[in-house]
Amino acid sequence: MEKLICALWAPEGVTRADYAEQLKAALPAALKDAGATAIRLNLRDATVEPAAPLLQTWQQPQQDAVVQFWLPTANAHFRGPIDDILAEHSSRFELWVVAESTIIPNRDHAPQAGSRTWGWSQASFISFRSDMSWDDAVAHWHRHHTRVAIDTQANFEYVQNIIVRALTPNAPDYDAFVEECFTPEAMTNSPAFFDAVGDDEKFARNTKDMADSCAGFIDFSRIDIIPTSQFDFAHLDGK
Template structure:
């Protein structure tokens, strides 16, 4: 089984659009028989998050994760065709998934809190092996220790599946308490200003080591696990 992450870019992603994507569009994808589906939408509950950075134009308004038997099969092609109708630009990526901190698996409802998604780019001067080691082996424990995460998923991009897809090396989803939308202390799990400062410094040093301190998109979303591909 393979995982594909689709990134939907549009300037028109209002709450009606978000509801349609996680409702009838998601239902139509499930009808195709995909083993697993989650939909992340940048809706009113999280849209004004402090931790938002955008380089893409139009910006990312949703991220859809699908599990399929064949990333090159008719099932996925049909799913991407449905998503393409909803976006100004659609980019899909075949990924390998690592889950350092397992997210909730209750299907069909909104996961509480903020699902912050980061699109990572590998700096030209950093070879792939070094970049992966610094991201996954070195940075992972720092990210978990310095932030108030209760779910952490890393997707290393194997290749793009759609034409003209932006060059993305990794896609991260981290889950935070709802207060993290507007409160940096809640985002980092800091007890006071000194603690926040220390956590920010550790985080910055760690992200700088693999180039995630710049040229990054962070997208605040609401997460909907529509169908889990794994038995619980």
Template sequence: MEKVIVTLQHADADDAWCTALRTDVVEGLLALDLPGVAVNVRDAPVRDSMMTLTTLNPAVAGVVGLWTQQYYGAQLTDALALLRKTSDAVAAYLVTESVPLAPPVTAPGERTEGFANVALLRRPADLDRDTWLRRWHLDHTAVAIETQSTFGYTQNTVVRPLTDGAPRIDAIVEELFPLAATGDLHAFFGAADDADLGDRMNRMVASTSAFGANVDVDTVPTSRYEFRSPFGGAR
């Protein structure tokens, strides 16, 4: 089984668009019998989050996670055809998934608590892939969990893009935070006071700088909805 992540760029991604994506569009995706379907949308609860960085135009407003038996099969072809009808630009990426901190299990279609911050990372040109992966996966993972109020952490390493003209992205990270973290740095970092906040931020910046995640990055605050898990009830 393989995982594909689809980014949706859309200039007019209002709440009506977000609702249609996680209702009508998801109904069509589920009808394709995909083993796994999850949708992240930048809707009203998270739209004004201070944790937003954008390099793409239009910005990414939705992220769809799909599990399929074959990335080159009819299921994914039909899924992409459906998603292309929703957005200004659609890009799909074949990924490998690592889950250092599993998200909470929710009922199908129920909004996951808090919010999901989705980061689109690019590997710096002066870092070879092995060094980049080691610094990200082996060095940074523990720092990210220790310094932030994260309660779910999924790392998707891009194998290759599957659509023509897809923006260059090397990794797609999803971290779950309390909803208060959309507007409060103390809540985002889980800091007890200003001194603790400064220490956590300094550790985080030093760690992300080591593998280039401090520049040329998009961060998309989203509401997360899982509709079908390829792992059943146990994630």
């Protein structure tokens, strides 16, 4: 089995709100029928508009949605039906195969059968610093930054995905995709995001530690950080 991450761009003239509704209504079932499992949508709908100041943008225009799913193989020879479905539901799609590592599983607010997951999900497409080797960047991310991200944020889900290879020729040159879930308050309240409500000293310490750690391996000129609503469709697998 291989996990795929797909960035989607809305058809011309379709608002993000309408696009989110279209994707929820049709894309998971279509992907499931084509052999995908563990399907998850990350949508830029009205619910996450308050988090717009947290956006960081590289792509112009920036992707409008993300779909995550698993296939028995990402080999292009067998993936044609999946690519056709993604093309049918977007004006553009870009696809990567990744290696998933679940750092914090969502046990406190577990997804419910195609419904919006409580809180919100920060979907982060990141690129490593060009002055570091890939091995050194991953070493910093895994041996140092992971602990910092756990200790300085109020995230109740944290999934790291190292990009193994791009599957589409024009895919942006990201190195990783990260999904983290936070409380609704964390969209607009920075201390809530950094697990420091009512504690100014802790807030200052956590924000500095997180910023310093990110600077240790991320190229901030080549990232797309997108607040999303998470919709999980694992129930389609029949488990």
